[in-house]
């Protein structure tokens with residue numbers, strides 16, 4: 001009896017595996033078509049100064065208009081694209097969309113607007129990436145430093161020497177590097193000191209813990225950023241209390257549903273104009 005129970009568990013496991021693999025294969029196939037058919041749209045979420053508040057930039061966040069499944073959020077396909085290697089092509093496509101949108105805004109007499117784009121740390125394993133970014137700045141005649149990048153630390157640390165070369169290669173364009181989800185990865189401080197990055201994004205999980213109680217981790221991150229002369233963005237601010245505490249602790253920049261969710265481009269632009277012309 002034990003044997004047959006074991007066997008049925010194996011069968012169950014195999015079925016679950018098979019359907020997971022099938023799902024991945026479907027997505028892989030659909031991603032290929034999706035890029036060709038222009039099914040991806042960028043949404044934009046404001047990054048703002050905690051003091052004013054004024055919008056200083058937008059984070060671009062991809063959405064997929066899937067022909068059968070509707071609007072698909074990135075968590076459902078970015079990890080799969082990472083596994084299949086399609087992330088390289090997808091990210092380059094997204095970078096192009098972001099550059100195109102940014103150029104359009106800059107022509108509409110909003111020269112100071114900035115956009116950050118999330119990219120896989122895989123790009124930081126090949127010097128070609130420098131040319132991709134340089135070409136985008138040339139092709140769309142982007143203002144210096146207006147297109148910036150968000151990366152997580154894990155992939156960078158594996159290949160520190162090369163990653164450093166690549167970051168230094170794009171720094172003359174004014175590209176700033178935002179270290180995303182800071183505090184959730186390796187956070188090896190020795191590496192942090194060596195990486196030529198400009199901004200730390202404190203992960204939402206730390207912001208969630210902001211109550212009136214002691215907040216040693218956020219305090220430590222803020223003081224670390226200060227001594228390394230890095231700017232800080234707090235991610236996922238949802239309450240006025242979190243905002244007030246972050247501001248009091250000296251965090252300069254924030255992002256979160258309290259101010260705005262990610263929005264389609266037109267709405268994002270109206271939001272910026274309305275917010276930044278307020279006295």
Ligand code: C2E
Pocket residue numbers: 045060061062073074075078091094117118119120150180181235236237238255256257258262
């Ligand atoms: P991320 O870069 O850390 O982006 C922050 C995520 O938190 C976004 O989810 C954003 O919508 C969400 N968020 C922002 N403020 C709040 C808040 O106050 N409350 C809550 N509950 N959530 C908030 P999203 O758009 O689903 O993106 C998820 C992740 O997918 C991103 O995390 C990023 O790692 C990845 N991703 C998104 N777009 C791209 C892309 O174009 N390329 C690549 N390679 N990855 C992307």
Ligand code: MG
Pocket residue numbers: 059118150180
């Ligand atoms: Mg990000």
Ligand code: MG
Pocket residue numbers: 180181201203235
């Ligand atoms: Mg993040």
Ligand code: MG
Pocket residue numbers: 180181
């Ligand atoms: Mg994230």
